[in-house]
Amino acid sequence: MHIDNVRQVQPEVLSTEKAQRMAEFFSALSDPHRLKLLSALAHQELCVCDLAAAVKMGESAVSHQLRVLRSQRLVKYRRQGRNVYYSLADSHIAALYREVAEHLEES
Amino acid sequence: MHIDNVRQVQPEVLSTEKAQRMAEFFSALSDPHRLKLLSALAHQELCVCDLAAAVKMGESAVSHQLRVLRSQRLVKYRRQGRNVYYSLADSHIAALYREVAEHLEES
DNA sequence: TCTTTACCTGAACCATTATTCAGACGGGAA
DNA sequence: TTCCCGTCTGAATAATGGTTCAGGTAAAGA
Numbered sequence: 001m002h003i004d005n006v007r008q009v010q011p012e013v014l015s016t017e018k019a020q021r022m023a024e025f026f027s028a029l030s031d032p033h034r035l036k037l038l039s040a041l042a043h044q045e046l047c048v049c050d051l052a053a054a055v056k057m058g059e060s061a062v063s064h065q066l067r068v069l070r071s072q073r074l075v076k077y078r079r080q081g082r083n084v085y086y087s088l089a090d091s092h093i094a095a096l097y098r099e100v101a102e103h104l105e106e107s
Numbered sequence: 108m109h110i111d112n113v114r115q116v117q118p119e120v121l122s123t124e125k126a127q128r129m130a131e132f133f134s135a136l137s138d139p140h141r142l143k144l145l146s147a148l149a150h151q152e153l154c155v156c157d158l159a160a161a162v163k164m165g166e167s168a169v170s171h172q173l174r175v176l177r178s179q180r181l182v183k184y185r186r187q188g189r190n191v192y193y194s195l196a197d198s199h200i201a202a203l204y205r206e207v208a209e210h211l212e213e214s
Numbered sequence: 215t216c217t218t219t220a221c222c223t224g225a226a227c228c229a230t231t232a233t234t235c236a237g238a239c240g241g242g243a244a
Numbered sequence: 245t246t247c248c249c250g251t252c253t254g255a256a257t258a259a260t261g262g263t264t265c266a267g268g269t270a271a272a273g274a
């Protein structure tokens with residue numbers, strides 16, 4: 001054990017609150033079905049039933065997953081008649097996607 | 108249901124394999140303790156017992172979490188005598204961190 | 215060699231999360 | 245109003261993930 005190293009690093013460690021918030025954000029991205037939904041929405045705005053058909057999931061399951069994405073503000077939505085149209089919330093998501101894709105390409 | 112929209116989007120949807128790999132990557136980042144470990148390593152290289160002290164976890168728990176980070180190549184390590192020193196694997200991690208922090212700042 | 219320190223591993227237990235099903239709500243059309 | 249369609253919700257079950265404990269390996273020193 002090297003107490004001096006520990007003391008140096010301790011103030012740099014993420015606070016529990018920030019670590020928690022960040023973990024919740026990554027959790028929202030840690031499911032293949034949700035990533036498929038996002039990749040579909042990256043292309044165009046879609047309503048729930050179309051999303052379900054595009055990624056081959058039940059509509060209820062899609063609705064549950066969209067709630068998770070909504071809770072982290074990854075998607076936004078608008079109601080039009082009987083349909084609710086979802087789309088990506090902001091541009092960070094696309095940048096994030098590229099970063100990760102790049103990391104995963106490296107063998 | 109709008110079959111034309113579904114047909115347009117379907118080829119843009121992530122393949123199951125890629126979605127799976129990406130989900131596993133984000134899963135590795137979806138735990139507050141692992142994020143604390145990474146934030147410590149972003150500052151300097153550390154051995155397991157110092158990491159455990161810095162983030163106030165048991166050494167066994169740290170070892171388990173490091174295995175997850177290793178499996179996604181988020182960290183690398185080298186043995187020196189009885190100690191194993193861990194550090195961040197590459198520069199994408201820092202960029203990723205900034206992207207997410209920016210997203211989370213937006214209220 | 216025997217002991218100690220640092221680290222890793224597997225299994226058990228507990229907590230969290232995903233999926234499905236059934237039903238409810240809300241808007242539009244008859 | 246009544247019915248249908250699209251969407252959401254809550255509960256039950258199944259699966260996944262984290263922590264702890266006990267034990268096991270590897271390296272250094274007595």
